[in-house]
Amino acid sequence: MDKNEILLEVKDLKMHFPIYGGLLKRQVAKVYAVDGVNLTIKKGETVGLVGESGCGKSTLGRAILRLYKPTAGEVIFNNKKITHLSPSALRPIRRNLQVIFQDPYDCLNSRHTVGRIIEEPLEIHGIGTPAKRKVKVMELLEKVGLQPSAYDRYPHEFSGGQRQRIGIARAIALEPQLIICDEPVSALDVSIQSQVMNLMMDLQQEMGLAYIFIAHDLAVVRHISDRVAVMYLGRIVEFTDADSIYENPMHPYTKALISAIPEPDPTLKKDRIILHGDVPSPIDPPSGCTFHTRCPFATDKCKSEVPELKNYPRPNGDQQLVSCHYAGEL
Amino acid sequence: MPLIQIKNLSTTFDINATTRVTAVDQVNFEVKRGKTLGIVGESGSGKSVTSLSIMRLLPKPMGQSSGEIIFEGQNILDLPAKNMLKIRGNKIAMIFQEPMTALNPVHTIGAQIMETYLLHNPRMSKSEAFEKSVEMLEKVGIPAPEQRIHEYPHQLSGGMRQRVVIAIALSCEPDVLIADEPTTALDVTIQAQILELMKELQRKNGMSIIFITHDLGVVAEMCDDVVVMYAGRVVEKASCASLFAKPRHPYTYALLDSIPRLENKRKTKLHTIEGMVPALADMPEGCRFGPRSTFEHNEESYKTRPELREIAPSHFVEWCDCCQKGLKSRLEAQGENYEVATNG
Numbered sequence: 001m002d003k004n005e006i007l008l009e010v011k012d013l014k015m016h017f018p019i020y021g022g023l024l025k026r027q028v029a030k031v032y033a034v035d036g037v038n039l040t041i042k043k044g045e046t047v048g049l050v051g052e053s054g055c056g057k058s059t060l061g062r063a064i065l066r067l068y069k070p071t072a073g074e075v076i077f078n079n080k081k082i083t084h085l086s087p088s089a090l091r092p093i094r095r096n097l098q099v100i101f102q103d104p105y106d107c108l109n110s111r112h113t114v115g116r117i118i119e120e121p122l123e124i125h126g127i128g129t130p131a132k133r134k135v136k137v138m139e140l141l142e143k144v145g146l147q148p149s150a151y152d153r154y155p156h157e158f159s160g161g162q163r164q165r166i167g168i169a170r171a172i173a174l175e176p177q178l179i180i181c182d183e184p185v186s187a188l189d190v191s192i193q194s195q196v197m198n199l200m201m202d203l204q205q206e207m208g209l210a211y212i213f214i215a216h217d218l219a220v221v222r223h224i225s226d227r228v229a230v231m232y233l234g235r236i237v238e239f240t241d242a243d244s245i246y247e248n249p250m251h252p253y254t255k256a257l258i259s260a261i262p263e264p265d266p267t268l269k270k271d272r273i274i275l276h277g278d279v280p281s282p283i284d285p286p287s288g289c290t291f292h293t294r295c296p297f298a299t300d301k302c303k304s305e306v307p308e309l310k311n312y313p314r315p316n317g318d319q320q321l322v323s324c325h326y327a328g329e330l
Numbered sequence: 331m332p333l334i335q336i337k338n339l340s341t342t343f344d345i346n347a348t349t350r351v352t353a354v355d356q357v358n359f360e361v362k363r364g365k366t367l368g369i370v371g372e373s374g375s376g377k378s379v380t381s382l383s384i385m386r387l388l389p390k391p392m393g394q395s396s397g398e399i400i401f402e403g404q405n406i407l408d409l410p411a412k413n414m415l416k417i418r419g420n421k422i423a424m425i426f427q428e429p430m431t432a433l434n435p436v437h438t439i440g441a442q443i444m445e446t447y448l449l450h451n452p453r454m455s456k457s458e459a460f461e462k463s464v465e466m467l468e469k470v471g472i473p474a475p476e477q478r479i480h481e482y483p484h485q486l487s488g489g490m491r492q493r494v495v496i497a498i499a500l501s502c503e504p505d506v507l508i509a510d511e512p513t514t515a516l517d518v519t520i521q522a523q524i525l526e527l528m529k530e531l532q533r534k535n536g537m538s539i540i541f542i543t544h545d546l547g548v549v550a551e552m553c554d555d556v557v558v559m560y561a562g563r564v565v566e567k568a569s570c571a572s573l574f575a576k577p578r579h580p581y582t583y584a585l586l587d588s589i590p591r592l593e594n595k596r597k598t599k600l601h602t603i604e605g606m607v608p609a610l611a612d613m614p615e616g617c618r619f620g621p622r623s624t625f626e627h628n629e630e631s632y633k634t635r636p637e638l639r640e641i642a643p644s645h646f647v648e649w650c651d652c653c654q655k656g657l658k659s660r661l662e663a664q665g666e667n668y669e670v671a672t673n674g
Contacts, residue, residue, distance in 0.1 A: 052517040053488070159606055160373075189372040189544055191603035194588040198599055216517055223590035224597065246592055260522040262547030264589055266570045274526060275519045277473075278487045 007178055007210050008064070010039040013073035015056070015063045015234075019283065032282050033059040035234035036073070038309070041178065046204065046211040048225030048242065050218055050257070054279050056234040057214045061180045064212070065099055066090055078177070095125055098171040102183035104163030108155040114141075114166055115151035121173045140169040144199060161192035165199065172203060178210045185220060197224055218261055222246055230254045233282055233290040236309060240320035250312060250322045252295050252330060289325065301325055332360035333538050334384075334422075334506055338397035341376075341383045345392075351610040353379040355562040356397070358638070361506065361555075366532070366539040368553035368570070370546060370585070374607045376562040377542045381508045384540075385424055386414050401506070420450045423499040427511035429491035433483040439494045440479035443467070446501045466497045471527060489520035493527070500531060508540045513548065525552060546589060550574060558582045561607050561618040564638065568645040578647045578670060580657045581619045617650040625656025641670035 015034035018027045034056045041047050049057045063070045066082060074083050082093055098121075101107040108117055118137045122128065128136065134151075141150055144165040155163055164184060171179050184200070185193040201224060203209060215221050221228055222242050229239040230253065238251040249255045256273040263270070275294045280286055289307050292298040302325060309323040324330075341354040354376045361367045369377045382388050383395045386406065398405045406417060426432040434442060443463040447454055454462075460479075467475035470493040483491055492512060499507060509528070513521040525548065532539060541552055549556055549570065556573045558566040558581065566579040577583045587601040605622045608614070616632040631652045639649040647670075654670075661668040 052519060161606075190546070190585060191372060191588050192606075194590070194600035195602045195604075197590070198602060201597060201599070218518070219590045219592055222592060222596065223594065223600070226597075242596055257518060260518040261592070262518075262521070262525075262545065262551045263592070264546040264550050264574065264586060266550040266574050268550075272522060272526075274522055276523070278489055278520070 005042045006040055007043045007078065008039075008041040009074075009076040010037055010060075010064060011074040011076070013037045013039075013060070013063060013075065014071045015059050015068055016071045029283050032234050032285055034063060034070075035285070037231075037234075037236055039229065039236070039239075041210055041212065043177065044204070044208045044210055045226045046213055046224055048221035048228040049212060049214045049231060050216060050221050050228060051231035052216065052279050054233075054282065055231040056282070057231050058182050059234075060231070061099070061182050061212060061214055065094075065097060065180055091125075095174045096177040098174065098176040098179045100164075100167050100171050100179060100181045100184045102186055104160050104167055104187065105155075107167055108163060110155050113152055113154060114146075114158075117155070117166060118169045118173055121170060125174060127174075136173070137169075140173055143172070143203070144169045145195075159192075160188055161196060164188065164196050168196075168199065168203070172207065172209070175207060176209065178212070180212045180214070182214045183216070184213075186215060186217065193220070200224065218246075218257060230257065233279065233285050235290065235323065236321070237291065237323045238321065239309070240314070241318055244314055244318070244320055248314075248320075250320065250327045250330075251291075251324050252297055253291050255330075289323075297326060297330055299325075331363075333363045333401070335360045335400040336380075336384070336397070337400065339380065339383060339395060339399065340397055341379050341388065341393060341395045343392050344394075345611075349611065352613070353562055353610060354383060354395075355613075357559070357562075357564050359557045359564065359567060361538045361540060363505075363538055364532070364536045365554040366541055366552050368549040368556040369540065369542045369559060370544060370549055370556060371559035372544060372585075372607055374561075374610075375559040377544075377559055378510055380559070381424065381510050381540065381542055384508060385418060385422065386411075387418075416450070419446055419499075419504075420502045421504055422506045422508065423502065423504040425492075425495050425499050425507065425509045425512045427514055429488060429495045429515070430483065432495050433491060435483055438480055438482055439467075439486070443479075443494070443498050443501055446498055450502050462501070463497075466501050467494070469531070470494075470497045470500070471523070472497075488516055489523065492516060492520075492524055496524070496527065496531075500535070500537075503535055504537055506538050506540065508542070510542045511544070512541075514543070514545070521548075528552070546586060558585070561613060562610075563618065563648065564646075565619065565648040566646065567638070568642075572642065572645045576642070576645070578641055578645070578654075578657070579619075580623045580625065580653045583657060584623075617648075617653060619653065620650065623653055623656060625653055627652040 014036055017031040019029045021028040051057050062068050064075055074081055115137055118140055119133050122133045138148055146165055185196050213224055225242045228242045228245045229236045232253050238254045249258055256275045259273045277294055280293055286293050288304045289302040292302040307323045307325045309321045312320050312322055312328055314320050336359050339357045342350050342352050344350050371377050384399055395407055399407050440463055444459040447459040447462055464475045464479055472478050472493055513524050553570045556570050557564050560581045566582045577586055584603045603622055614632045616634050617636055620627040631650050636648045636650040638646045641647050658668045
């Protein structure tokens with residue numbers, strides 16, 4: 001792997017949230033939301049992040065964006081450590097690091113016109129004159145497939161899919177290198193979902209963007225991603241290219257997730273692995289392999305020893321990282 | 331003999347003194363005993379309003395239904411509100427999408443399950459209702475039900491809450507269960523658990539399910555028959571197998587086409603349906619999918635309402651000549667076979 005290609009490197013990132021309680025409001029426990037994640041993202045690639053709710057995928061995204069201050073570990077963006085930068089030092093970096101949120105109803109200021117919403121990042125970074133910025137906003141509107149008349153309208157006048165387009169226009173306004181997309185299509189109907197995904201893939205080709213695509217719909221993630229990381233209780237349990245993760249999943253959790261996808265074909269009868277129970281609480285994660293409480297193959301070893309994320313190379317030499325004591329044997 | 335029959339159901343809402351919109355427009359379908367009927371469509375297609383009309387839970391006085399809903403030989407739209415109380419929750423029960431808002435946050439889940447028993451069985455004692463509630467919680471797979479019954483909704487996870495909602499809905503062993511997007515808010519693994527549970531309970535109780543969803547994968551998994559709704563109308567109605575094998579309304583076809591599938595090549599362009607469902611206030615009388623279908627439509631097709639035509643045994647399609655012509659040429663261009671019994 002060419003070192004220059006790497007855009008973002010996450011090294012052993014931890015994000016623990018303290019819980020305060022008792023009379024003196026002392027710290028009584030910790031939520032282990034992200035617990036030691038390693039990840040690299042190359043320029044122009046899409047890395048999918050999947051897992052159940054509560055597995056820490058959104059927290060990881062926000063910690064990379066430095067919306068949270070990580071507890072431990074490092075985030076290296078463009079060969080620069082950004083983990084401990086001050087807010088003012090972060091600002092120039094944020095030009096290249098943008099975000100799209102899940103809920104297109106919540107993430108747009110309802111009192112601002114669409115024009116102002118998209119212009120704001122340009123204004124904050126002091127780009128161009130007001131007249132030039134307006135031209136730029138008009139270009140952006142066209143790029144994401146909205147009418148020029150949208151400029152003077154308010155978010156409530158738009159449907160969910162159109163609002164997501166506004167969010168995308170705002171995110172690409174500064175021509176960033178990486179966009180963290182936190183469930184960008186989960187709230188949309190399938191027909192609208194495919195429109196937004198096509199737009200995101202087009203923009204990626206045109207602008208050379210890299211995406212971290214967070215979602216719980218595995219079919220969506222596979223379609224848009226080059227590589228996919230599966231998370232469980234704050235850790236990555238499997239990480240490989242998008243085709244292998246579906247054709248040859250090695251971690252029992254990945255297998256269960258894939259078998260749970262309902263396929264739009266009534267003639268297909270799948271052998272489904274039904275996982276029992278819920279994801280355990282990240283306040284008190286299980287010992288050893290955190291998946292052992294729900295894993296159909298768990299042994300005593302799983303209860304006591306934490307499995308490492310090890311490489312099981314694919315026949316073509318690509319990496320397939322799996323964290324399971326029995327990977328390859330199941 | 332179907333268990334419940336919906337005939338010419340229309341539901342209108344008075345938005346203000348002068349404007350009335352039709353959210354559900356002359357819908358016909360029936361549910362067989364012990365079977366599952368799926369209703370699919372995008373947001374705004376009228377699926378949820380249909381279910382609320384059946385339950386007679388429309389906001390009064392703006393919402394009004396006409397037509398017939400035949401259940402046990404009577405039209406439940408004509409029943410006095412008092413008699414409806416005996417049916418609602420007892421014979422026809424409902425599961426809502428969002429289990430947090432469907433449950434009352436200030437009552438324990440036990441109190442909420444017992445309420446249904448006590449309301450519909452006036453002679454049942456409280457201790458008996460309590461025992462039955464524990465039993466019901468156990469049936470829907472909640473561990474340690476004797477303890478859980480004293481807990482409040484916020485103490486449970488999303489999947490557990492949905493199980494409680496299902497327990498309440500099934501407590502009186504209803505004949506019909508209406509499930510309005512019961513798994514949309516849940517993770518795939520939990521969704522798989524809940525779907526499995528619903529199938530199992532259906533096998534045991536022999537109830538009929540009306541399953542409302544926008545997820546065609548869930549439909550393929552759960553349903554025997556499917557109704558596809560678009561802009562308040564039924565555009566296609568068939569058995570699940572027939573619908574997925576030969577979708578013959580361009581909307582159904584486009585819907586199936588736009589799902590990203592695991593067997594597709596990655597990063598290729600997905601098929602889309604351009605535009606949006608037309609606004610309720612200016613619905614055309616004729617073909618409503620026309621503007622989004624990308625097929626050429628003449629003036630005439632927007633004026634007269636297309637009829638529902640039987641193109642194969644028990645497979646009905648809202649027949650618009652322009653849509654069918656377009657679909658035919660598209661299918662033939664792809665080397666697929668287009669065949670329908672046009673005289674139906």
